[in-house]
Every structure is written in C-alpha cells, then in structure tokens.
Amino acid sequence: MKPEGEVNTTIDASCHCGAIHLAISTPPETLTDCNCSLCRRYGVLWAYYSPNQVLIVATEGAADIYMWGDRSIEFHRCKNCGCVTHWAPVDEHSDRMGVNARLMDPDILRPLRVRKLDGAVTGKYLR
Numbered sequence: 025m026k027p028e029g030e031v032n033t034t035i036d037a038s039c040h041c042g043a044i045h046l047a048i049s050t051p052p053e054t055l056t057d058c059n060c061s062l063c064r065r066y067g068v069l070w071a072y073y074s075p076n077q078v079l080i081v082a083t084e085g086a087a088d089i090y091m092w093g094d095r096s097i098e099f100h101r102c103k104n105c106g107c108v109t110h111w112a113p114v115d116e117h118s119d120r121m122g123v124n125a126r127l128m129d130p131d132i133l134r135p136l137r138v139r140k141l142d143g144a145v146t147g148k149y150l151r
C-alpha cells in the first residue's frame with residue numbers, strides 16, 4: 025500500500041519481443057550518447073543507475089552477453105529480438121549499471137538532456 029498522494033513513477037523498459045523487462049522507479053536525469061567503438065554501433069542512449077534501482081525480469085535464458093576490452097562489464101541483449109537492454113558490472117560491489125533508455129517510452133526521453141560522452145578517446149563528456 026502506497027502512502028496517499030505518492031505518484032507511481034515505475035518505468036518499464038523492455039526489449040521489442042518483451043522477453044526482458046527492466047522496472048525502474050525513477051526516470052533518468054540525463055541520457056548519455058557514447059561514441060566508443062561499441063556504443064556507436066549499438067546506437068544506444070545510456071541511463072545510469074545503481075543496480076539496486078533496477079529490477080530485471082527476464083524469461084529464463086532470454087539474454088546473451090557480450091564482453092570486450094578489460095571485460096569489466098557485461099552487455100546484455102535479447103537472444104530473440106536482438107535489443108541491447110543494459111550493461112552490468114562484473115564486480116558485484118560496483119554500484120553502477122547502464123540501462124538502454126531507448127527501451128523506455130519516448131515520452132520519458134523527450135525532455136531529457138542528451139550528453140555526448142567521448143568514450144572513444146578521452147572518456148570525458150564533450151557536452
């Protein structure tokens with residue numbers, strides 16, 4: 025039972041076929057468009073969260089994982105429809121993950137600032 029007046033802001037981000045859902049209680053503050061060799065190919069917009077803010081509901085065996093470079097993070101995608109859903113740290117003590125905000129309702133994204141991350145070279149935000 026929610027306290028009176030509390031707005032239910034649960035966001036559902038799901039892959040195209042619906043095998044993987046991510047339930048998130050708060051909208052992203054900003055979005056990140058990264059130009060690294062992987063993100064530019066994926067064409068994703070990242071919204072960063074603590075893993076404890078994101079509930080992942082997936083059909084068993086729905087996801088494939090890709091790792092590269094120092095193999096510190098796993099990129100998850102739906103085996104069925106191919107959508108990249110999120111990245112998660114291998115280190116379970118890490119408090120940061122990235123959700124592909126393109127899986128969210130476009131109405132949520134429209135007002136948000138998109139920051140350009142130079143992941144390819146400097147690792148710094150360009151704007």
Ligand SMILES: [Zn+2]
Pocket residue numbers: 039040041042043044102103104105106107
């Ligand atoms: Zn899918």
